[in-house]
Amino acid sequence: MMKQIKVIQIGLGPLGQKIVSYAVRRNGIEVIAAVDPAPDKAGKDLSKLCHLDKEVGITVSPDVNSAIKKNKPDVALLATVSNLEKIVPQIEEIIRYGINVVSTCEELAFPWIKEPELSRKLDEMAKKHNVAILGTGVNPGFLMDFLPIAFTGICQEVKSIKVSRIQDASIRRVPFQKKIGAGLTLEEFGQKKQAGTLRHVGLTESIHMIASRMGWKVDRTEDILTPVIAKSEAHPHLSPLSHPPDGSPSLRGRTEEGGEIPAGMAAGVQQIGKGYVNGEEKITLEFRASIGEKNPRDTIEIKGEPDITSTIAGGVNGDIATCAVIINAIRSIINVTPGLKTMVDIPVVSFFKSV
Amino acid sequence: MMKQIKVIQIGLGPLGQKIVSYAVRRNGIEVIAAVDPAPDKAGKDLSKLCHLDKEVGITVSPDVNSAIKKNKPDVALLATVSNLEKIVPQIEEIIRYGINVVSTCEELAFPWIKEPELSRKLDEMAKKHNVAILGTGVNPGFLMDFLPIAFTGICQEVKSIKVSRIQDASIRRVPFQKKIGAGLTLEEFGQKKQAGTLRHVGLTESIHMIASRMGWKVDRTEDILTPVIAKSEAHPHLSPLSHPPDGSPSLRGRTEEGGEIPAGMAAGVQQIGKGYVNGEEKITLEFRASIGEKNPRDTIEIKGEPDITSTIAGGVNGDIATCAVIINAIRSIINVTPGLKTMVDIPVVSFFKSV
Numbered sequence: 132m133m134k135q136i137k138v139i140q141i142g143l144g145p146l147g148q149k150i151v152s153y154a155v156r157r158n159g160i161e162v163i164a165a166v167d168p169a170p171d172k173a174g175k176d177l178s179k180l181c182h183l184d185k186e187v188g189i190t191v192s193p194d195v196n197s198a199i200k201k202n203k204p205d206v207a208l209l210a211t212v213s214n215l216e217k218i219v220p221q222i223e224e225i226i227r228y229g230i231n232v233v234s235t236c237e238e239l240a241f242p243w244i245k246e247p248e249l250s251r252k253l254d255e256m257a258k259k260h261n262v263a264i265l266g267t268g269v270n271p272g273f274l275m276d277f278l279p280i281a282f283t284g285i286c287q288e289v290k291s292i293k294v295s296r297i298q299d300a301s302i303r304r305v306p307f308q309k310k311i312g313a314g315l316t317l318e319e320f321g322q323k324k325q326a327g328t329l330r331h332v333g334l335t336e337s338i339h340m341i342a343s344r345m346g347w348k349v350d351r352t353e354d355i356l357t358p359v360i361a362k363s364e365a366h367p368h369l370s371p372l373s374h375p376p377d378g379s380p381s382l383r384g385r386t387e388e389g390g391e392i393p394a395g396m397a398a399g400v401q402q403i404g405k406g407y408v409n410g411e412e413k414i415t416l417e418f419r420a421s422i423g424e425k426n427p428r429d430t431i432e433i434k435g436e437p438d439i440t441s442t443i444a445g446g447v448n449g450d451i452a453t454c455a456v457i458i459n460a461i462r463s464i465i466n467v468t469p470g471l472k473t474m475v476d477i478p479v480v481s482f483f484k485s486v
Numbered sequence: 487m488m489k490q491i492k493v494i495q496i497g498l499g500p501l502g503q504k505i506v507s508y509a510v511r512r513n514g515i516e517v518i519a520a521v522d523p524a525p526d527k528a529g530k531d532l533s534k535l536c537h538l539d540k541e542v543g544i545t546v547s548p549d550v551n552s553a554i555k556k557n558k559p560d561v562a563l564l565a566t567v568s569n570l571e572k573i574v575p576q577i578e579e580i581i582r583y584g585i586n587v588v589s590t591c592e593e594l595a596f597p598w599i600k601e602p603e604l605s606r607k608l609d610e611m612a613k614k615h616n617v618a619i620l621g622t623g624v625n626p627g628f629l630m631d632f633l634p635i636a637f638t639g640i641c642q643e644v645k646s647i648k649v650s651r652i653q654d655a656s657i658r659r660v661p662f663q664k665k666i667g668a669g670l671t672l673e674e675f676g677q678k679k680q681a682g683t684l685r686h687v688g689l690t691e692s693i694h695m696i697a698s699r700m701g702w703k704v705d706r707t708e709d710i711l712t713p714v715i716a717k718s719e720a721h722p723h724l725s726p727l728s729h730p731p732d733g734s735p736s737l738r739g740r741t742e743e744g745g746e747i748p749a750g751m752a753a754g755v756q757q758i759g760k761g762y763v764n765g766e767e768k769i770t771l772e773f774r775a776s777i778g779e780k781n782p783r784d785t786i787e788i789k790g791e792p793d794i795t796s797t798i799a800g801g802v803n804g805d806i807a808t809c810a811v812i813i814n815a816i817r818s819i820i821n822v823t824p825g826l827k828t829m830v831d832i833p834v835v836s837f838f839k840s841v
Contacts, residue, residue, distance in 0.1 A: 153642055158699075165748035269640055273639060277636075280834060281633070281834050283836045284628060284810070284835040284837065285810050286814075287512075289837045341814055344834075344836050344838065345839065346514075347834070374580050436810075437803055437806055437807070440799060441796055443794060443795065443796045444797070446793055448792055451639075451642060452640035455639070455641050455791075459639050459640075460639075468823075475836070478700075478830055478832060478833070478834060479632065479635060479636050479834060480636075481638045482639065482700060483701045483788070485701060
């Protein structure tokens with residue numbers, strides 16, 4: 132039997148809780164501790180906080196030091212912030228105990244171009260403490276960067292890469308619908324956009340990961356966020372959630388639970404990232420999530436020799452996939468040389484079970 | 487500017503010639519020597535033999551020793567045989583000069599299960615000589631093993647994996663059509679099947695690569711080869727090649743050039759590989775190539791959490807992709823630790839250009 136890999140979960144927001152909930156069901160992985168300094172989390176029972184269906188006997192610690200007193204984990208799963216500058220001291224605190232890090236931090240997925248100095252610092256710290264650090268997730272980390280890069284392996288020439296991630300938010304949880312601005316007036320949407328809460332972080336990191344691997348020098352990037360506006364023709368039907376199986380009343384108009392979005396209001400968000408090489412748009416990443424999206428999919432289009440178009444019909448559920456890739460990355464990260472790694476530096480991350 | 491990677495091509499059959507023809511056009515790669523002991527190749531001018539559109543000033547050497555006297559390559563591209571036992575002494579001869587090996591040898595793509603002793607021997611030899619060895623190609627090596635494995639990276643559970651590689655041979659070169667038995671009577675097909683010349687080598691290697699990565703212990707494999715039989719309804723039209731653009735006569739009946747296959751004859755070959763785990767069929771690899779195939783595609787179907795179905799519409803041309811992956815693998819293989827590697831042991835193979 133494969134040795135159990137011991138993990139500590141750091142950060143118990145919605146995503147951190149989902150990771151714990153999956154990790155405790157996964158064979159080959161043992162959750163031995165959890166950390167979150169928030170007053171409503173530290174000191175709480177992990178099973179209750181994460182709504183686990185079994186008792187794991189772990190109390191949430193307020194900090195890493197107290198969490199690992201009894202038992203040292205192999206890997207820390209770090210789900211706290213999206214921002215690189217903010218996560219560096221958190222990583223520093225973890226790796227000085229000789230613990231590897233797999234993080235959901237979007238800006239850590241490929242920080243080498245935007246933050247070369249911080250990246251070098253992380254890389255040196257990792258080597259000093261003989262650990263590996265990886266930022267990953269479904270996006271950035273997989274669908275819009277690693278996967279198109281992998282497809283170019285069978286290309287003799289690559290001229291441009293476009294990835295479209297088109298999601299129908301009707302079937303997603305309410306916080307996700309809120310996050311994408313579904314049901315807002317365009318004025319409200321504009322305010323939220325201004326406040327920065329609608330923006331998906333990671334398109335620029337994906338662009339840099341692709342370009343770096345292709346050997347392309349990016350002159351500039353764009354990241355353009357606009358509302359998807361509901362049209363009566365485009366969103367004529369109630370979404371699945373608005374037809375509860377128990378026959379309870381229709382949720383028409385209750386947009387936050389997936390009902391119909393009135394024409395002219397925001398049905399969701401579209402964000403387009405572009406990477407230019409010698410003035411030419413070589414990389415285009417199209418991310419769109421809205422209520423009532425007709426043809427949800429994840430599509431990769433490579434123009435080159437040969438052209439390749441690959442599609443995952445229906446698209447990939449981001450929550451499920453992110454938890455999966457974080458846990459699946461554990462095996463790869465404990466077997467690599469020390470340093471700051473990205474998804475293209477390590478053996479392919481795949482599902483595994485202990486045998 | 488990136489350093490030029492120096493390569494030697496060993497084996498100048500149809501595929502070896504294609505690799506040379508692509509490698510000399512590729513930036514970042516320099517072909518410095520070529521070897522083939524065949525009397526019609528050794529001593530010949532490489533540019534003429536491979537129909538290159540430029541002079542590379544290389545005479546084909548009869549053996550490795552004489553080929554590398556002047557200039558030591560970084561990597562040998564070895565395209566000689568499919569059989570592992572036969573390729574081991576060839577690899578031995580190359581690596582004692584400290585040269586890394588990327589080979590098209592199908593049985594080298596994942597030899598660890600079928601040939602554990604030879605695999606260990608290769609691994610030890612590679613480490614002794616401080617080089618890395620990789621067997622790859624489009625299939626085995628990418629479409630039916632590496633790629634489905636990569637997709638499982640976003641899965642929380644994997645129950646079964648099916649890969650379908652369905653090719654329309656109408657648009658492929660004549661040797662490929664002959665190789666798949668298109669136009670043969672069923673009796674002739676049976677004779678060729680008996681002689682072993684129709685069989686695609688590599689399905690079992692792909693099964694073992696997938697299973698090993700998933701942590702599945704395969705009890706047994708199957709590899710079932712049958713003809714695809716032409717039906718008048720299924721193949722009513724002349725294939726593209728039978729309508730030459732210059733208006734020359736229809737090639738109806740000239741099956742070897744892509745014409746109509748009479749009903750009841752072989753239009754091509756189907757080969758199905760199956761991998762059983764605890765008696766259950768967990769891995770299914772369907773390889774079909776025939777004249778007039780309606781819906782050519784490469785499809786991966788993962789049953790698990792979530793289910794994933796990914797399709798490359800039209801499918802991937804095997805010749806182009808194999809040359810690409812062999813050359814693209816060079817960068818990965820010169821940067822890894824020594825040993826016998828497979829596509830799942832090394833950083834993702836991708837297109838690259840020198841900058």
